[in-house]
Amino acid sequence: MRLSHVCRIQFLGFGLVVLMAIGFTIQILGIHFPKRRSVPNGREWIAEKPEGRPQVANTSNMIYSGKAATFLMSHQISPLRLMTVEPQPSYRTCRPRRHIMFLKTHKTAGSTILNLLHRYGERNGLFFALPYKYQFNYPSSFHSYRVKGYNASSRPHYDIMCHHMRFNYPEVRKVMPPDSFYFTILRDPATMAESSFSYYRVVSSAFKKAPNFKAFISHPSHYYRQGERSNHYARNPLWFDLGFNSDAPFTETYANAGIRAVEDTFNLVLLAEHFDESMILLKEELCWNLDDVVTFKMNSRETSRTLNREDIERLRAWSALDWYLYSHFNRTFWNKVEHFGRAKMDNEVRKLKERRQFLAKLCIEGSEPVGAEQIKEEAIKPFQFGQEKILGWPVRNDLPPEVRMRCVRMVTPELQYKDILDVHQFPVRASNGSVLLATPARSIGR
Numbered sequence: 044m045r046l047s048h049v050c051r052i053q054f055l056g057f058g059l060v061v062l063m064a065i066g067f068t069i070q071i072l073g074i075h076f077p078k079r080r081s082v083p084n085g086r087e088w089i090a091e092k093p094e095g096r097p098q099v100a101n102t103s104n105m106i107y108s109g110k111a112a113t114f115l116m117s118h119q120i121s122p123l124r125l126m127t128v129e130p131q132p133s134y135r136t137c138r139p140r141r142h143i144m145f146l147k148t149h150k151t152a153g154s155t156i157l158n159l160l161h162r163y164g165e166r167n168g169l170f171f172a173l174p175y176k177y178q179f180n181y182p183s184s185f186h187s188y189r190v191k192g193y194n195a196s197s198r199p200h201y202d203i204m205c206h207h208m209r210f211n212y213p214e215v216r217k218v219m220p221p222d223s224f225y226f227t228i229l230r231d232p233a234t235m236a237e238s239s240f241s242y243y244r245v246v247s248s249a250f251k252k253a254p255n256f257k258a259f260i261s262h263p264s265h266y267y268r269q270g271e272r273s274n275h276y277a278r279n280p281l282w283f284d285l286g287f288n289s290d291a292p293f294t295e296t297y298a299n300a301g302i303r304a305v306e307d308t309f310n311l312v313l314l315a316e317h318f319d320e321s322m323i324l325l326k327e328e329l330c331w332n333l334d335d336v337v338t339f340k341m342n343s344r345e346t347s348r349t350l351n352r353e354d355i356e357r358l359r360a361w362s363a364l365d366w367y368l369y370s371h372f373n374r375t376f377w378n379k380v381e382h383f384g385r386a387k388m389d390n391e392v393r394k395l396k397e398r399r400q401f402l403a404k405l406c407i408e409g410s411e412p413v414g415a416e417q418i419k420e421e422a423i424k425p426f427q428f429g430q431e432k433i434l435g436w437p438v439r440n441d442l443p444p445e446v447r448m449r450c451v452r453m454v455t456p457e458l459q460y461k462d463i464l465d466v467h468q469f470p471v472r473a474s475n476g477s478v479l480l481a482t483p484a485r486s487i488g489r
């Protein structure tokens with residue numbers, strides 16, 4: 044009798060251990076159990092949900108043609124479904140965050156992040172704190188009166204702020220709600236300098252004076268003078284964008300004080316070199332879905348120069364404050380990944396890459412970025428600046444209109460997207476009340 048009792052306890056204990064092991068494995072792999080939903084009847088698909096509620100879209104009147112039809116049919120799936128946001132896992136207790144401040148640093152993949160913020164905001168009817176042109180009077184320090192429609196007495200409600208600025212927290216705080224999520228992105232100062240040299244050589248005095256990049260790397264101080272035109276791109280540009288003194292001599296005490304200020308203000312600091320991991324961390328922190336953070340690389344150059352070890356060391360030493368900052372947030376970034384779970388992260392990154400590849404096949408003519416001259420539509424032509432060609436994404440013409448529209452939004456560059464949002468938020472009305480298209484600020488200058 045006692046023996047069978049002991050056996051039963053042992054059996055229950057063993058079962059418990061097996062269940063715990065299964066739960067632990069699920070946790071590590073980050074497997075989500077989506078809500079059970081009704082199987083589509085061939086005509087109906089769960090479509091995008093602006094307010095988080097599923098809507099049913101009838102796709103029976105969709106137009107299919109050419110290669111698109113073959114692609115869509117080969118995947119046995121409705122085109123709308125391809126553009127669908129995955130359902131929220133049923134156990135998720137968090138609520139998507141919608142008050143967001145992104146500090147867009149220069150040459151750090153910020154335009155790609157802007158694209159996802161623009162899309163999310165537009166889809167969810169959020170209100171952007173927009174600059175009058177394309178930047179908040181950069182390189183001057185940010186001031187609230189630079190936000191279109193801002194009025195200190197009436198304090199309009201803004202949800203997202205994301206265009207280039209030199210950060211100035213007291214002024215930003217006046218504009219953004221107190222519960223805003225602050226994030227930014229950093230890049231290794233060496234590769235960043237290579238990108239900046241190519242892009243900003245026409246404007247930065249230090250870059251202009253150097254006969255070539257190699258010469259600049261060998262003797263940066265020979266070409267650099269504090270305060271000369273656009274030299275904030277040439278030394279410690281991250282430090283500058285964060286609102287600090289980029290010409291201050293490096294000391295650990297000073298650098299640590301800056302890092303503490305960033306940590307006190309920003310909820311998350313991302314890394315351009317680890318963009319996909321960054322997107323997963325961002326998605327988790329914002330309680331968003333995978334599709335919200337799927338992007339195509341924006342603002343990339345046709346060619347770039349490879350740096351050798353010595354070049355890298357020199358450039359990091361030249362921008363010592365940025366290198367110290369980057370090294371610190373590189374450590375905290377990987378601590379966050381560790382905390383999230385490496386295996387889970389790998390799994391999520393794999394899903395992100397697959398989704399991007401899938402959407403590239405669906406949306407993009409040839410699936411690869413091309414030079415601006417190969418893109419006919421002004422709405423998606425990349426802005427050209429600097430010494431190298433900036434690439435863009437041609438959208439296939441044989442897609443059903445709604446799908447094509449969503450594809451176009453995924454590759455709409457920052458400047459054109461800002462114009463679209465501006466027109467939505469500040470429609471110019473004729474005397475009869477009809478909406479006139481506002482003059483794109485682009486025609487006035489960046």
Ligand SMILES: Nc1ncnc2c1ncn2[C@@H]1O[C@H](COP(=O)(O)OS(=O)(=O)O)[C@@H](OP(=O)(O)O)[C@H]1O
Nearest residue numbers: 149150151152153154155238318340341342343344
């Ligand atoms: N997803 C992703 N992953 C990694 N790197 C990326 C990504 N998206 C953009 N980029 C690279 O970021 C550089 C452009 O940065 P920005 O868009 O911030 O430039 S800008 O300041 O707005 O002009 C530019 O770098 P360079 O090509 O070295 O110039 C882009 O290639």
